[in-house]
Amino acid sequence: MESTTTWLITIGVLAFVIILDLTIAVLRRNKQTTILEAAFWTTFYIGTAVMFGAFLPHWTGENGQKEFFAGWLTEYALSVDNIFVFIILLTHLKVQKERQQLVLLLGIMLTIAIRGMLIPLGAALISRFSSVFFVFGAFLIYTAYTLAKEKEEDEYKEGRVVASLKARGLSIFSIALIALGLTNLVFSLDSIPAIFGLTKDPYIVTTANIFALMGLRQLYFLLKGLLSRLIFLSKGLSFILAFIGIKMIMEAFHGVGVRHIGAVEIPEVSLELSLGIIVATLVITTVASLTATRKDGSAIV
Numbered sequence: 001m002e003s004t005t006t007w008l009i010t011i012g013v014l015a016f017v018i019i020l021d022l023t024i025a026v027l028r029r030n031k032q033t034t035i036l037e038a039a040f041w042t043t044f045y046i047g048t049a050v051m052f053g054a055f056l057p058h059w060t061g062e063n064g065q066k067e068f069f070a071g072w073l074t075e076y077a078l079s080v081d082n083i084f085v086f087i088i089l090l091t092h093l094k095v096q097k098e099r100q101q102l103v104l105l106l107g108i109m110l111t112i113a114i115r116g117m118l119i120p121l122g123a124a125l126i127s128r129f130s131s132v133f134f135v136f137g138a139f140l141i142y143t144a145y146t147l148a149k150e151k152e153e154d155e156y157k158e159g160r161v162v163a164s165l166k167a168r169g170l171s172i173f174s175i176a177l178i179a180l181g182l183t184n185l186v187f188s189l190d191s192i193p194a195i196f197g198l199t200k201d202p203y204i205v206t207t208a209n210i211f212a213l214m215g216l217r218q219l220y221f222l223l224k225g226l227l228s229r230l231i232f233l234s235k236g237l238s239f240i241l242a243f244i245g246i247k248m249i250m251e252a253f254h255g256v257g258v259r260h261i262g263a264v265e266i267p268e269v270s271l272e273l274s275l276g277i278i279v280a281t282l283v284i285t286t287v288a289s290l291t292a293t294r295k296d297g298s299a300i301v
Contacts, residue, residue, distance in 0.1 A: 002203045006059050010203075014210050017048075018109065025105045025217070033101050038222035045215025052211065060203070063271065067199035068208055070275040074198065074244070075212035077237060077282055078191050080230075082183070083220050089183065095176050103173060104217040107180030114185055115209050118192050123202045133252035136193035140245030143190050148238040190241070197244040197251075198274060229293040236285030240278055247274065 049072055056065045086107075090100055125132045166175065195205050247269045253259070259266055 002060060002201075007203065010207060014207075014214075017214065018112070021214070021217070022105055022109070025102050028101070033218065033221040035222065038218040038220075041218035042215055042222050045211070045218070048214075049211040052207065060201075064199075064201060064204055066271045066275060067201060067204045070198045070271060070278055071195045071204060071208035072211055073275075073278050073282065074194055074240060075191055075208055077233075077240065077278075078187070078194065079212050079216050080219070080223070080233065082187050083216070083223060086180065086183075086220060089179050090176060093172055093176050093179070095172055099173060101217055101221070103176045103180065104220055106177055108213050108216050110177075110181045111188065112210060112213055114181075115188050115192065115213075116206070118188055119202060119205050119209070122192050122196050123200070123205070126196060126200055131252055131256055133197075133248045133255060136196060137245040137248035137252060140190070140193055140197065140241045140248065144238040144240075144242035144245060147234050147241065193248070194241060194244050197248040198271070230286065230289045231293055232285045232289045236281050240281055243277055243281075244274075 053065055053068045053072065056068055060068075086104065090103065095103055170178075191209070192205075195208060199205060199208075250266050250269065253261075253266050254268065
């Protein structure tokens with residue numbers, strides 16, 4: 001268990017970086033984000049997460065390091081998938097390119113706040129009711145099923161809420177921020193159970209989530225043209241969520257003292273195996289997507 005000092009230092013440093021990012025976004029709110037700028041900051045945030053994970057054993061232990069990388073990779077992959085929806089939302093609402101980065105950053109900060117409230121709730125449920133893993137696991141398997149059935153050509157449609165907000169005179173900026181906030185709330189309901197399937201340490205859950213969300217604004221601009229080629233990303237994420245869901249249900253059985261179903265022993269999935277499956281799935285999904293599509297996003301016949 002991490003000390004209070006560790007928590008305070010970590011949150012303080014991460015808050016400083018987020019405030020710095022917000023300051024840059026505000027100062028550049030009337031300028032478009034270039035590919036070079038987006039690539040620099042995306043590399044910076046990924047490198048920062050890797051460095052944090054590399055030094056993590058000094059205050060959490062080697063197992064905490066494995067849990068962090070497994071959780072961060074899963075959350076980062078889910079965040080990339082979320083960018084699909086962000087692009088559709090901002091394009092549909094016709095948000096000016098110069099204002100998109102500020103909308104994205106405020107939306108991401110709202111997501112961090114939402115998850116900051118959901119993480120303690122999830123940790124409290126797990127500490128008191130180990131059987132809650134049955135619920136989390138079933139929910140992730142259902143989410144994986146719906147994600148696998150999702151069609152790539154599905155488009156965002158303006159709902160009654162958005163139309164009503166427009167009628168009430170709200171600005172496009174405000175509507176986009178509200179839409180992103182509601183969307184991020186839905187995404188959080190998937191991501192929180194997913195990472196608790198990999199670690200029960202609130203410190204690892206919190207830092208993995210924050211590092212996965214930091215730099216998402218720059219990643220949006222970097223991958224905007226590439227996302228049309230990641231045609232199998234949803235399928236890969238569906239597999240990861242289903243895997244974690246099944247893993248959680250097996251852990252739930254162990255938690256209630258059930259280690260056999262009939263003559264079949266319920267296996268324990270190691271963290272090393274989980275991390276390996278997550279990395280392999282993301283690599284295979286990306287390579288298969290890029291191989292199957294041209295640069296313009298059309299399929300290769």
